[in-house]
Amino acid sequence: MFSVRQLYDLQLLDWDIQSHEQELADVNGKLADxxxxxxxxxxxxxxxxxxxxxxxxxxxxxxxxxxxxxxxxxxxxxxxxxxxxxxxxxxxxxxxxxxxxxxxxxxxxxxxxxxxxxxxxxxxxxxxxxxxxxxxxxxxxxxxxxxxxxxxxxxxxxxxxxxxxxxxVEYPPIAMATYDTVAKMRGGQAVALVERDTCQGCRIALARSELQAIRSNQNIVQCGSCSRILVVN
Ligand SMILES: [Zn+2]
Incomplete structure (x- = not known):
């Protein structure tokens, strides 16, 4: 069963891919110069x-x-x-x-x-x-x-x-669509961790009802302020 937390794993992998691509571009630049x-x-x-x-x-x-x-x-x-x-x-x-x-x-x-x-x-x-x-x-x-x-x-x-x-391959299309949209909008960071009841993407405190929904880990809950998908660490 899909858990929203898996989107966070995807984000970590995407960051890894991005840093690899950036590093490769730097290396190619240095090789050419x-x-x-x-x-x-x-x-x-x-x-x-x-x-x-x-x-x-x-x-x-x-x-x-x-x-x-x-x-x-x-x-x-x-x-x-x-x-x-x-x-x-x-x-x-x-x-x-x-x-x-x-x-x-x-x-x-x-x-x-x-x-x-x-x-x-x-x-x-x-x-x-x-x-x-x-x-x-x-x-x-x-x-x-x-x-x-x-x-x-x-x-x-x-x-x-x-x-x-x-x-x-097993992520629901709706989860992927939301992930891609927010990633584009938020500079590649679609998912924000929740720490001390606060969205770590924009540092806004979250409402109790939001926190409960997030903890269930079943439905995608987006931060009302920065739209990032919220995940409990
Ligand atoms: Zn936020």
Whole structure:
């Protein structure tokens, strides 16, 4: 014989199904979200690209410095050789030397800037590499756990639905209709327990006549305030 209390068992099972479905949705969301790992990978790739560009730039700047130094050395050789005696020619050579020295100083500044940038980029790249590896290995572990959870939840859900079908097969249609209507209306909670003569769904005190009807457990009694089906614990 059907007892109203069985609707409470149905509610507990429905909550279990809902929490399984919610958990499965969360797990699927986490499995699909690889954004942290992708961001770390992109940061690392950007720094690797920058380092790749700084290498040739540094070699170019170094070559320019060396070339200017060779030209300066050639000028000194000419000046100290004593071959040039014409004062105007000597003056022109001194001017050329001064211009080259200025150029040399600028080229050294450029080279130094590139070297400092290279060091900083290398340090940032090493940090980004370590961070990516840590995120990557953590994510790999997480994926194993998430996939295991998904498998468990995916296997359990059909069993819960089967249990529900078995459970409600002998429930009177009127009881099921009331249950479904109130569940929709009350956010999935169709049944409220009665404790200390009070509906635990809305905390309203119940009349003596209502309490007697509820205790019989035979007819569905709905709370006059929140419409939930009342069950004595
Ligand atoms: Zn109520």
């Amino acid at each position: 690889d954004s942290e790992r992708i961001a770390a990978k992109n940061l690392l790739a950007g720094l690797e690209t920058k380092l790749g560009e700084l290498g040739p730039a540094g070699r170019l700047a170094e070559g320019a410095v060396q070339q200017t130094e060779q030209r300066l050395a050639a000028i000194d050789t000419r000046v100290y050789s004593g071959m040039i005696t014409n004062p105007r020619e000597l003056e022109a050579i001194e001017d050329e030397k001064a211009a080259l020295q200025q150029q040399h100083s600028e080229q050294e500044d450029t080279l130094l800037t590139i070297m400092v940038d290279t060091d900083e980029t290398q340090e940032n790249k090493d940090r980004a590499q370590a961070k990516f590896e840590s995120i990557n290995s953590h994510r790999e572990e997480e994926l194993v756990e998430l996939q295991a959870s998904r498998e468990t939840l995916t296997a359990e859900l059909p069993l819960l639905h089967e249990r529900r079908e078995d459970m409600v």
